[in-house]
Amino acid sequence: MKKTIIAAGLVSLLSSTAMAENVGVSMALFDDNFLTVLRNGIQDLADGMDNVDVQIEDAQNDVAKQLDQINNFVASGVDAIIVNPVDTSATEAMTQAATSAGVPLVFVNRQPINVDMLPDNQAFVASNEVDSGTLETIEVCDLLKAAGKDEANIYVMMGELSNQAAVQRTADIHDVMAAGKCAVTLNIIDEQTANWSRDEAQDLMTNWLSTGEAFDAVISNNDEMAIGAIQAMKAGGIDMDVVIVAGIDATQDALQAMQAGDLDVTVFQNAAAQGSGALDAALKLARGEDVERKVYVPFELVTPDNIGDYMSQN
Structure with missing residues (x-):
């Protein structure tokens, strides 16, 4: 009997260890070249990780639709949420929804209002x-x-x-x-x-x-x-x-x-790095690790003189 209990407990431990971390992602708009690269940055990092699933949805530039997506993510029990806001003036409601549910939230690319007053389990990943x-x-x-x-x-x-x-x-x-x-x-x-x-x-x-x-x-x-x-x-x-x-x-x-x-x-503006950085921050917050409130990916000037350095970046 003891062996059976121990074996069952081991199976349970292994199952929990292998459980996927789920991250809900609400993008302001899929039909945008830059945001497509950003979205691919999130997906590519997730694809290269074990037991990380991302559910990426298109808010279609609709604030109400985006808020519904966030509430649905919360209801489905995701481990963290990433939001590329449709309207940055509407981010306070998103912060409150995630805070009330105790779900970590990462804003990406578009700065939320009161960014310096985000809760400890929320962050902003972008370029300055x-x-x-x-x-x-x-x-x-x-x-x-x-x-x-x-x-x-x-x-x-x-x-x-x-x-x-x-x-x-x-x-x-x-x-x-x-x-x-x-x-x-x-x-x-x-x-x-x-x-x-x-x-x-x-x-x-x-x-x-x-x-x-x-x-x-x-x-x-x-x-x-x-x-x-x-x-x-x-x-x-x-x-x-x-x-x-x-x-x-x-x-x-x-x-x-x-x-x-x-x-x-x-x-x-390194869209792919912003996307991967947002997922990295979301996973760290979900695991209880410390993340800077603002994570910046540097901007870089591009001219005809150095264009060759950037042709394969996006």
């Missing part, structure tokens, strides 16, 4: 947006100066206004100007949102071109909008050699645009 727009803008300034400009007119394309990254990247442009870090004097003709979208950016740029206003550069909060602007300019007969276009993310499409001579500046 103060660096993104700053690197982008200073490089645009240097290129304009190298082109013989002392003063330049620019357009600014913003991401979703509810998104912290868009707010910060736009603020970075103004901060560079205000701090005297720009090699030329920048005059912003207009700045409007194109909601991170290539199509919306193309429409916005077309509208700007219709005014006939002379401009020297377009600074975009992301690559998708920069590409949309490029498409509109090329359709409008603009010589891409005489205008500077900058984006952020260093997506494959952006790097191809740079190789073609259309995109002048981008900033590499």
